[in-house]
Amino acid sequence: MAQAPGKRPLSPHLEIWRWGPAMLVSILHRITGNGLAFAGLGLLLWWVSALAGGPESYQTFLDWVWLAPAGGLQSVTALLGKVVLVGLTWAFFQHMATGIRHFVLDIGAGYELEANARWSSLTILFSVAATSVFWAVVLLHPSL
Amino acid sequence: MGNGTSIGRVRGLGSSHHGTHHFLSSRLTAVGNLVLIPFLMVSLALMPSHDYATVHAWAAKPLPATALILIMINTFQHARLGVQVMLEDYIHEEGGKIAAWLLVNILPFAGAAFGIVSVVRIALGGA
Numbered sequence: 497m498a499q500a501p502g503k504r505p506l507s508p509h510l511e512i513w514r515w516g517p518a519m520l521v522s523i524l525h526r527i528t529g530n531g532l533a534f535a536g537l538g539l540l541l542w543w544v545s546a547l548a549g550g551p552e553s554y555q556t557f558l559d560w561v562w563l564a565p566a567g568g569l570q571s572v573t574a575l576l577g578k579v580v581l582v583g584l585t586w587a588f589f590q591h592m593a594t595g596i597r598h599f600v601l602d603i604g605a606g607y608e609l610e611a612n613a614r615w616s617s618l619t620i621l622f623s624v625a626a627t628s629v630f631w632a633v634v635l636l637h638p639s640l
Numbered sequence: 641m642g643n644g645t646s647i648g649r650v651r652g653l654g655s656s657h658h659g660t661h662h663f664l665s666s667r668l669t670a671v672g673n674l675v676l677i678p679f680l681m682v683s684l685a686l687m688p689s690h691d692y693a694t695v696h697a698w699a700a701k702p703l704p705a706t707a708l709i710l711i712m713i714n715t716f717q718h719a720r721l722g723v724q725v726m727l728e729d730y731i732h733e734e735g736g737k738i739a740a741w742l743l744v745n746i747l748p749f750a751g752a753a754f755g756i757v758s759v760v761r762i763a764l765g766g767a
Contacts, residue, residue: 530723532719534723540711540755541751541754541758544755547692547762548761548762585681592677630685637685
């Protein structure tokens with residue numbers, strides 16, 4: 497009858513794949529972008545509105561996000577604040593690097609398998625290096 | 641949109657001709673972010689102190705205040721477009737689509753307006 501013989505390949509294979517640099521930075525672009533949109537812009541608004549509110553509200557922001565002079569719950573949120581801030585800087589550099597990669601792909605370049613994998617990997621190398629340099633400057637600078 | 645031929649049934653669906661504008665706006669605001677966000681990060685990193693007086697005096701100056709307001713417009717628009725694409729990919733039921741539509745068309749504008757008012761208050765005095 498008109499029945500397909502068994503064991504014919506099905507396409508596309510949605511569940512059979514393995515990680516590669518290009519697919520990793522593709523999903524990282526989405527994760528970092530949305531992380532920056534919600535956590536990043538949320539924190540930016542908290543920071544700028546605290547600054548607009550005067551010395552007291554700004555100090556409250558610093559205490560809860562970084563300094564934790566009261567200890568207790570504040571030391572938890574301040575630890576979280578440091579993790580989130582470092583995470584956001586990494587997310588920014590990663591999103592920026594993969595964003596520039598998208599500009600290159602937009603003009604039709606960089607689709608050769610080897611070049612695509614190389615530049616994908618380089619975005620991760622860049623984001624980690626740039627995050628380290630950024631926080632080295634912040635922490636080795638006389639501040640806070 | 642007719643219901644006769646195949647092409648007539650699908651015409652007008654899809655991106656409704658807003659796809660190109662979405663794509664270009666996303667790229668344009670990306671270029672803006674490429675200037676604005678490094679400016680903010682380098683400024684913050686190189687500040688001699690992060691106490692209220694120093695940060696407030698910096699944000700009140702014309703150039704940083706302008707950059708901060710541009711971030712409220714440019715970066716929020718960029719984020720809005722990106723979040724919209726993410727939601728379009730993952731939300732499929734009608735109720736969720738309405739909630740997502742409300743989210744991307746209200747929240748970014750509310751956030752940006754709040755940010756702009758804050759910067760204006762810093763720049764023009766008040767607190």
